[in-house]
Amino acid sequence: MQRQVHSRMPIRETVASLLEAKQISKSFGPNPALRDISFDVRPGEVHVLAGENGAGKSTLLDILSGIHTEFHGEIRVGGVVRRFRHPKDALRAGVAMVHQELSLIGSLSVSDNLFLGRERTGRFGLVDARRQTHEARALLRELDLDDVSEDELLERLPMSTQQLVEIARALAAKANVLLLDEPTSALREPEVLHLFDRIDALRRQGKGIVYVSHKMDEIYRLADRITVLRDGMLVGTKAASELPANELVRWMVGRELSSGKRANAVRxxxxxxxxxxxxxxxxxxxxxxxxxxxxxxxxxxxxxxxxxxxxxxxxxxxxxxxxxxxxxxxxxxxxxxxxxxxxxxxxxxxxxxxxxxxxxxxxxGIMLLTNDRKGKGLVLDMDSNENASLASLPRYSSGGILRAGLETSAVTRAFLQLGLKGQIAAPVRLLSGGNQQKVVLAKCLLTEPQILLLDEPTRGVDVGAKTEIHALLAECAGRGMAIVLVTSELPELLRLAxxxxxxxxxxxxxxxxxxxxxxxxxxxxxxxxxxxxxxxxxxxxxxxxxx
Missing domain, CATH: 3.40.50 (Rossmann fold)
Incomplete structure (x- = not known):
């Protein structure tokens, strides 16, 4: 995707912020996730929140959207102090969230999902199906989803279409601030470009947008300002025009990254x-x-x-x-x-x-990495160790009895190879999206496949981890593994294939x-x-x- 220059509403330093977070801190048990973070978004601005997996980006968005209610610090919306006790509180205040992982219900229709929790009602509080259908069609047309029926069950649609329905649901809320957490992770390029056009239109309307992405081309296509978090702490905030890509990477990972295509395969x-x-x-x-x-x-x-x-x-x-x-x-x-x-x-x-x-x-000898890690790749109630070994348990069993030491040793090696130090016993639902993706990849590699099928292998993975995964895949191919790669990121495709x-x-x-x-x-x-x-x-x- 080529970097493009677009005319934008000028962001004046004196303009009052639509949303402010002041000295936000949050811990999960003894583990600090955020430490003294201050952040704001202004009218007509796309403010990119960047950082490695586990840096605290999603946690900050969860606080701003009312999902996490216990934290230290202050949130102001339109200059008014707010303390959200539920996502509905945030929505009523004009703050809407689009999650990286879908928050929709597959067994409901597209229309029902678009207005989930905000049903259009008529007399006696009954759902006004005609009005809801009419508005659903308009929202789908707005995102060029004319081939999707508002009556279709969501679970029958591809992941990319489900992601667009999630975005349409946020647009239906008509919020002043949109929090977008990796919204393009399941989209192909034409859909991504169409979403960017919608974001540009919202910016011109004076909306404030907080955008989380690991994709450098997206960041520089959209961002007015960039804030970087690392290990739950604020590294800095700069105008996108003043923060070159190499400096942004250093802010995010604290080191230089290798680049370039892999060597040609040996036939x-x-x-x-x-x-x-x-x-x-x-x-x-x-x-x-x-x-x-x-x-x-x-x-x-x-x-x-x-x-x-x-x-x-x-x-x-x-x-x-x-x-x-x-x-x-x-x-x-x-x-x-x-x-x-x-x-x-x-x-x-x-x-x-x-x-x-x-x-x-x-x-x-065939293994698949699915593009739906939470629905099909992981068992969220199990820990990381159990998820990683789930597809290869016969390798660690004797006479039907699991040899736990052998299993733990193999999983530990795989996690170290993927940079998941200290994560082996953590409940998988508590990991960031990128670290969950690494657990799924570890599960695939532990089966020791001869043929590895990869469907969006770096979805939701930060730039540093992506480089490490690319190097690992090149190493696997070098050892003779045959790999089929599906990815919506053309730079990744051109680099690896x-x-x-x-x-x-x-x-x-x-x-x-x-x-x-x-x-x-x-x-x-x-x-x-x-x-x-x-x-x-x-x-x-x-x-x-x-x-």
Missing amino acids: RNVALKVEHLHIGGGGLPKADGRLAVDDVSFELRSGEILGLSGLRGSGASDILHAIFGDRSGRAAGIVCLPGRHDDKGEARIDLARDETSPAVAIRR DRILVLHRGRCTAEFTRSEATHEKIVHAAFGRGPLQGGPRCSTPGRRVVR
Whole structure:
């Protein structure tokens, strides 16, 4: 995503703040999370809150939005001292929160979620369904979600669409201050750009926006001012124009970070072949009944990172789930594991006929990192140690009895490798989003997979941890692990992938090697226009090219 310059409402130092936090401190038991933090947001301003995972950003937002009610310090809204006892108090004061992790209810309709807790009522306090439907349609149109029905159950929609519904819910509150915690973590680039247009419109209306992001391009695209937290303490606040990216990184992590692309992969034997993959249903409520994935074929070699790219609904995530065996009944096609044998000879799995499940896939050496860490990747009531070892317990068991010492030793090594020192016994629900993501990645790696399927592996992860994870994935590939990567961050894709397949509406439109791939070529193909002139078309085995 290119950094762009936009005309903005000038932020005057003398303008009264819409929201002020003064000397905020918060501890969880004996552990301090925030220490003496002062922070404010002004009319027409996007104020970015930056820092590593665990720096205290989400805790500060939870205090400002009325989720955490026990803290030291003072909050002022419009110059008036407020003490929120519930998120509804914050909402009534004009402060609305969009969480990094969805706070919606999957079994309810889109319309019901948009007005959850703020139902439109008529006489006798009954819900005015007609008015609610009318307003829901208007909100969905505002975010270009015309293909989503307000009556659709939320759980049937892709994660990216659910995230946009969450944002629409905050917009429905018509708040003066919006707190956005990683709002683009599940969005593709066109959706991100559309959200940025909405943020620019809100800024012009004089709204104040607190924006948390780990993505440097987003920070410098949006920020008027940047405040950095580290280990629960305030590092500093500066105008974005006065804080170069390298200085921002030093403020966040206290050190310089390496950059650049990984070395070219050593070509090895084919580890995975996918032949004529079809997946029915799709996540989108389309009337045309199209397939989520339509006749996709490709090969993956040991030591290679293969990137899958596309817009919302392209089918990239569906492909990973089909290979992992959790699209049973919807998928057809062949997954071949050359060099692997079962009682029938070479492992050649017919997705429509043979047994498929995540448990079977793990036994075959295939592991998936899901893009829904709280819904599918973690058990929030268990601690970090138990979550990390959950998929690999047979490795630490003998005669059906768990060898706890062996388990703890393996998990400790994995956590140290991912920079999770001291987190092994912490309840996973208390960890920051980025550290939860590291626990999910540790769980994947502890299964010692030969094929690793990654769906948004650095979602919600700070810039320092992201660099460490990139280095770890490069190391895994260097040892011969075959990796399929789905990410909404094109810089990450371009940095890590040896080859990139681009998908549009379930079909492959282009294939690029690392040397051929560019931001412009990928976006062009993702819109279904095929490669730019002179670029290679999709040449995967048996693939029909969309022209």
